[in-house]
Amino acid sequence: ETGVTQTPRHLVMGMTNKKSLKCEQHLGHNAMYWYKQSAKKPLELMFVYNFKEQTENNSVPSRFSPECPNSSHLFLHLHTLQPEDSALYLCASSQDLARQETQYFGPGTRLLVL
């Protein structure tokens, strides 16, 4: 176990639904990340938070809305998604944003948008 948990593990939603993904890290880290993993594509960094402050938004559409209430929890709020948003969404954490800090990943949420 990496110490990073994600819920739910699987999610099916319609294009008009609103849902949220949750990530929790038990490692005492200060930085948290959201990645999108699609088949045959590199992992795409979506958002980065450091000490609860967003430091990176990698040109992600506004239908994805992150929230970081504290250094241990990270949410990704989803609304009016498109079928092409179907993917594995991975959360990761690291001690901080210093370069070369190891990132620890959760198991991901497999999202299917119908």
Place this chain on the structure above:
Amino acid sequence: GENVEQHPSTLSVQEGDSAVIKCTYSDSASNYFPWYKQELGKGPQLIIDIRSNVGEKKDQRIAVTLNKTAKHFSLHITETQPEDSAVYFCAASDQTGANNLFFGTGTRLTVIP
């Protein structure tokens, strides 16, 4: 930004044989290169990393080599075992952003018993 290419996309080897996965990168300023292993239903897990001040690093059956001049690095797994079957990702750090990693597209390794 950084661009990382990874080959091959799939690799099958007999148990006990060696496996080699290669990656190239574009940003000569990158200096941190981790390798991740992703098993079915799990997130990527760091297995080894290398920094640009060394050319090779070993950890039991796993080794990574780095050629900064040619901008490529490789993962070597010796004496492969069925439990080595997984998808492997290479990554390179982006010097423009704090701790930003750019990943390759992954190699699905199958070790045949």
